[in-house]
Amino acid sequence: MSATVELSYRDALSKAMAEELDRDENVLIMGEDIGRYQGTFRVTQGMFDKYGPRRIVDTPITEAGFTGIAIGAAMVGLRPIVEMMTMSFSILALDQIINHAAKVHYMTGGQASVPLVIRGPGGAAKQLSAQHTHCLEGWYAHVPGLKVVAPATAADAYGMLKTAVRDNNPVIFTENPGLYTVKGLVPDDLDFTVPFGKAQILKEGKDLSLIGYSRMTQVNLAAAEALAKDGIDVEVVDVRSLAPLDSETLEASLRKTHRGMVVYEDWKFGGFGAELAARLSESCFDDLDAPITRVGGLNVPTPYARNLELECIPDVDDVVAAVRAMG
Amino acid sequence: MAKEAKLEHMETPAQLEEFYRQMLFIRRFEEKCNVAYRLGKIGGYMHTYVGMEATAVGFNAALRRGWDYVITAYRDHPQPLLMGSDPVAVMAEIMGRSGGLSRGKGGSMHVYDIERGFFGGWGIVGGHIPLGGGLAFGAKYKGEDRVTVCYLGDGAANQGVVFETLNMAALWDLPIIFAIENNEFAMGTRLEYHAADTQLYKRGEPFGIKSERIDGMDVLEVLKDASRIVDYVRKEQKPYVVEIMNYRFNGHGAADNDRQLYRTKEEEEIHAKRDPIIRLETLMLERNIMTREKMEAIDEELTDQVEAIYEKADASPFPEAHEVYDNVYTDLEPEKGH
Ligand SMILES: Cc1ncc(C[n+]2csc(CCOP(=O)(O)OP(=O)(O)O)c2C)c(N)n1
Ligand SMILES: [Mg+2]
Numbered sequence: 001m002s003a004t005v006e007l008s009y010r011d012a013l014s015k016a017m018a019e020e021l022d023r024d025e026n027v028l029i030m031g032e033d034i035g036r037y038q039g040t041f042r043v044t045q046g047m048f049d050k051y052g053p054r055r056i057v058d059t060p061i062t063e064a065g066f067t068g069i070a071i072g073a074a075m076v077g078l079r080p081i082v083e084m085m086t087m088s089f090s091i092l093a094l095d096q097i098i099n100h101a102a103k104v105h106y107m108t109g110g111q112a113s114v115p116l117v118i119r120g121p122g123g124a125a126k127q128l129s130a131q132h133t134h135c136l137e138g139w140y141a142h143v144p145g146l147k148v149v150a151p152a153t154a155a156d157a158y159g160m161l162k163t164a165v166r167d168n169n170p171v172i173f174t175e176n177p178g179l180y181t182v183k184g185l186v187p188d189d190l191d192f193t194v195p196f197g198k199a200q201i202l203k204e205g206k207d208l209s210l211i212g213y214s215r216m217t218q219v220n221l222a223a224a225e226a227l228a229k230d231g232i233d234v235e236v237v238d239v240r241s242l243a244p245l246d247s248e249t250l251e252a253s254l255r256k257t258h259r260g261m262v263v264y265e266d267w268k269f270g271g272f273g274a275e276l277a278a279r280l281s282e283s284c285f286d287d288l289d290a291p292i293t294r295v296g297g298l299n300v301p302t303p304y305a306r307n308l309e310l311e312c313i314p315d316v317d318d319v320v321a322a323v324r325a326m327g
Numbered sequence: 328m329a330k331e332a333k334l335e336h337m338e339t340p341a342q343l344e345e346f347y348r349q350m351l352f353i354r355r356f357e358e359k360c361n362v363a364y365r366l367g368k369i370g371g372y373m374h375t376y377v378g379m380e381a382t383a384v385g386f387n388a389a390l391r392r393g394w395d396y397v398i399t400a401y402r403d404h405p406q407p408l409l410m411g412s413d414p415v416a417v418m419a420e421i422m423g424r425s426g427g428l429s430r431g432k433g434g435s436m437h438v439y440d441i442e443r444g445f446f447g448g449w450g451i452v453g454g455h456i457p458l459g460g461g462l463a464f465g466a467k468y469k470g471e472d473r474v475t476v477c478y479l480g481d482g483a484a485n486q487g488v489v490f491e492t493l494n495m496a497a498l499w500d501l502p503i504i505f506a507i508e509n510n511e512f513a514m515g516t517r518l519e520y521h522a523a524d525t526q527l528y529k530r531g532e533p534f535g536i537k538s539e540r541i542d543g544m545d546v547l548e549v550l551k552d553a554s555r556i557v558d559y560v561r562k563e564q565k566p567y568v569v570e571i572m573n574y575r576f577n578g579h580g581a582a583d584n585d586r587q588l589y590r591t592k593e594e595e596e597i598h599a600k601r602d603p604i605i606r607l608e609t610l611m612l613e614r615n616i617m618t619r620e621k622m623e624a625i626d627e628e629l630t631d632q633v634e635a636i637y638e639k640a641d642a643s644p645f646p647e648a649h650e651v652y653d654n655v656y657t658d659l660e661p662e663k664g665h
Contacts, residue, residue, distance in 0.1 A: 028468070054468070060498065065457045065491025072461015075446060076396070078468060096488075099451050100458060107448070109429030110654040111441040144655050168657040197659070244659055 002192070004185040012158035012186050013043050013119075013175065017081060019190055020165040021051055024079060027165055030057040030066055031083030031120075040085050041121060041180055067093035067118065071101045071170075074116040079165060084120030087174060088134045093118075101170040102145030117164045117171045122150075123215060123265045124313050125177035130301035133309075135265050137214070138272035140172040141242040147171045147196055148242040152217035154184030156240055159194030166193070176215040176265075197244035201253065205235035208323060209253040211276060212263040213239040216314065220263055223319035232323065242272055247279065254284045260292040261322060263314055268296025295322045337388075337550060340616045343607065344625075346388070346546045347617070350380040350604050351626060353405045355633045356414070357577075360404065360421060360435075363637065364581040369421055372450075373435040374402040378576030381603030382508055383409055385549025386476060389557045396466070398446040398459045399478035401436035406478075412440040418640035426643030430650060444473075452513075453479065453486025456505070460492040463503035467564065474560050475503040482513020484527045496566035497534040504560055505531065507570045508543065514579045515589040531568030543573035544601040547610075574598045 007015065020027045033040055035048035035058040048056045059066040063084065070080040084090045090097065097118065104114045124133045141148040147169050151157045157175070164171040186192075202217065203224050210220040217238040224234040237253050239245070254260045260280060264273035277292045284292075298312040357375035364373055376383065379402075387409040390397070397406050407417050412428065420427030421435045428440055437448040446462060449455035459477030466473040483489065484507050496503050507527050511518045518525050531538035537559070541552040549571070556567050576599065578586050586595070611617040655661045 060491070060494055062488075062491035062495070064488050065460070065495055068454070068457020068488060068492070069461040069464050069495060072398075072446075072458035072463075073465040073468065074461070075441075075458070076462055076465035076469075078465050095451060095454055096457065100449070100454055105657060106654045107429060107433045107437045108439040108441060108654075109427070109432045110657075111429065111439055112446070113657050144661055147656070 002187050002189040005188045006183055007154050007158070007186045008180065009154045009157045009175070009182045009184070010041065010043055010180040012154040012184070013161055014045065014047075015186070016158045016161040017044070017165075018047065018050070020162060021047075021055055023190070026077060027079045027081065028055045028057060029081045029083060030059050030070055032059055032061055032085050034058060034083050039083065041177065043180075044083065063089050063092035064096050067096040068100065070116055071096060071104070071114055074114045075104060075112045079115045081117045081119060081165060084118060086132055087120050087122035087136050088132050090118065090120070090136060091134070097140070097146070097170070097172075098143050102143050105169065106145060113168045114170045115168045117161070117173055119161070119164070119173035120175060121177045122174040123176040123178070124302060124309065127304055127306055127309060129304040133302035135267070135271070135297065137172065137174045137242055138266050138270075138275070141272055141275075145170070146243060148174070149196060149240060150174045150214035150242060151240055152179065152214055152238050154182065155186045156194050158186045159192050160196070160240070163193045163196060167196070174214060178215045179218070182218065194240070196241045197246050199240055199246040199249040200238050201235060201249070202238050203234070203236040205233040206257055207233045208259040208261065208326070209235045209237050209250070209257045210261055210263060210319065210323075211237045211239060211250060213242065214265070216263045216265055219314060219316055219319060222316045223323070226316060226320050227323055234323070239276070247283065250276070250280060251284055254280060255287045258287055258289040259326065260288070261295060261319075261326070262292065263295045263319055265297050265313055267299050268294060269299050271296055290326055293322060293326060295319055338547060343611055343616055346384055347604070347607050347611065347622070348625060348629065349384045349409060350546065350607065352629050352633070353380045353383070353408060354604060355629050356408065356418075356636070357404060359633045359637050361577065361581060363422065368641065369435065369581070370423065371434055371436070372401065373421070373581040374579065375577045375581070376402055376405045376575070378598070378602065379508065379510060379543065379573045380405065381546035381549050382543040382571050382573050385546045386506065386553045388550050389553035390474065390476065393443060395473050396444045396446060396462045396475040397478070398455055398462060398475065399448070400452065400455060400480060400483060401448070401450050402480075403436065403438045403448045407438055407440045407443070407445045410440065410443045410445050412443055412445065414636045415639045418636050419643045422640050423645065424640060424643035425646040426640065431646045432654065453483040453488050456483070456486070457488050457492045459503060460496055460501055463496070463501040464499065467500070467502060472561055473502070474557050476506055477503055478506045478508055480513060481507060481509040481511065481518055481527055482516070482521060484530060485521060489530070493531060493534045493536060493566070493568070497536050500565050502560050502564050503566045504556055505566065505568045507568065508573055509570050510573050510575045512575070512579065512589065515583070517589060526570070528568055528570035531566075536566050536568050538568035538570075540570040540572060543571035544603045545606055546603055574601060576602075
């Protein structure tokens with residue numbers, strides 16, 4: 001095991017990108033205000049000065065256009081990292097992402113591939129209101145041909161972003177505004193990568209599996225602590241990689257605890273948590289003592305007023321209450 | 328003028344015969360596709376290039392084979408044929424067979440031959456245009472002097488991403504030619520009903536991109552203009568918009584069986600006189616470059632050739648059922664079963 005450094009989630013992302021830029025001349029970053037302005041969430045801070053406009057490309061506000069340009073460039077061997085100022089804006093590029101990037105390798109019968117990373121904050125920041133607050137990872141995970149990851153810790157942010165850059169497929173890398181300042185120990189190793197398709201158990205427990213990803217994993221960890229005080233021993237499972245999905249680790253956890261709850265920030269109805277609950281119910285039916293339940297975001301556009309906004313997003317109290325309600 | 332001399336050099340009898348063969352080959356290939364479609368050997372949406380041959384042939388001759396990039400929409404059969412792809416693999420792809428360029432995964436609208444610089448083959452009107460920008464971006468980033476030709480239709484010229492890409496192409500000096508093939512129709516909608524300004528080349532002007540309109544029904548004119556434009560883009564490393572006036576003789580696609588809904592027989596007859604193949608025949612007869620007998624012999628030869636291509640493609644089996652899972656990702660298989 002190599003030495004570790006303590007980094008924020010944001011700095012871990014930044015470090016990963018800088019190292020990949022150094023490692024491979026074909027890696028570049030594109031996005032709005034990522035260069036001269038240093039990035040809306042400062043993830044690319046300092047990079048423009050260090051790497052210049054060829055590698056750190058400030059784009060016009062044309063999500064569909066520059067995403068398409070990144071896809072075309074990836075088809076001829078570049079490895080662009082596209083920063084979406086927020087994932088909400090990737091909606092403008094959906095045609096490029098879903099109908100182009102995700103289809104290239106298949107429609108060409110393997111002749112071409114798209115080594116592209118689309119990354120940015122998804123989910124609630126603070127009072128950004130309805131148009132700037134979206135969890136779209138479920139939409140993307142729905143699409144064959146895309147890989148979708150949602151790291152919850154600084155170490156995973158670092159290791160998974162490196163994996164994403166080195167992957168030859170389009171990867172949707174969703175961050176969460178609430179995670180950028182979360183600190184953690186990150187291996188001080190240029191070649192540390194975290195493979196996709198591997199969930200992890202962040203806390204072992206025997207009574208119930210709390211399954212989540214991205215910031216909800218942090219919520220689940222806190223909920224587990226609170227529930228421990230009541231003598232409920234919760235296992236916290238961090239999905240990390242939505243596509244490909246590590247069903248085995250999730251199933252093994254449920255076979256041990258016999259109870260499961262999926263927690264996700266996205267709108268509850270039809271979100272990725274529903275897919276998790278459905279497939280785990282099918283595969284683990286005989287091992288379960290209760291139906292797998294879900295805690296999700298409220299099915300409303302996210303409102304501005306802080307109290308209402310907080311109402312929408314699952315928090316520790318919501319999770320704890322839901323666990324208690326399971327009996 | 329030196330330029331003229333160079334042109335005459337291009338108009339050698341051998342060159343004219345080559346153009347004649349290329350255009351006629353595409354014509355016969357596309358006609359065979361129409362027949363195969365009616366026989367149920369080709370499915371889905373299929374769009375032929377009949378009438379527009381001079382555009383692809385003239386432009387192709389101005390490009391560096393195996394070096395420059397070409398990308399277009401779904402009316403894509405002629406491009407790989409001109410760029411050196413195995414015509415049997417092109418036909419097999421159109422027929423959804425394992426011998427196809429993409430082993431039957433793409434079909435008529437999605438033909439690709441990446442190795443030869445042909446990047447498809449796209450079905451979302453306008454969607455491939457930023458991709459074309461990306462090909463040019465990639466070439467420029469790597470310091471290669473490749474030119475990208477991005478074909479698009481008059482209808483596609485209205486899509487938002489076109490303007491986004493024009494802006495970035497000009498902003499970043501991308502070596503790309505936006506070749507707007509104005510065949511006067513977007514499916515069943517005439518140019519005047521879909522474009523506020525029907526002079527589509529002007530769409531480059533707000534971005535400071537050099538732009539012009541050319542005749543796409545005369546292969547020699549196309550070659551002349553394309554050579555000049557390609558040279559400019561390669562040398563200056565700047566984008567270019569060229570509006571190429573042409574006309575499709577068939578319906579929009581194989582499923583379009585009533586052209587009278589949007590144009591009259593009389594109009595079609597007038598445009599039939601612009602047929603690029605007849606135009607070249609007339610020129611070659613006038614200049615005593617080729618006899619009518621020779622033309623007929625070539626036609627027979629190419630018709631037989633296309634027939635043989637079709638037979639070979641038809642002998643290619645359909646892909647194996649398990650291949651449905653291949654190439655979703657480069658490195659992993661999707662979950663299997665329903
Ligand atoms: C985004 C989108 N909208 C609509 C269609 C249906 N459609 C296919 S081709 C076409 C007309 C396009 O015309 P043009 O760009 O002039 O190309 P042409 O067919 O004349 O070569 C339409 C409306 C589509 N494929 N994609
Ligand atoms: Mg048209």
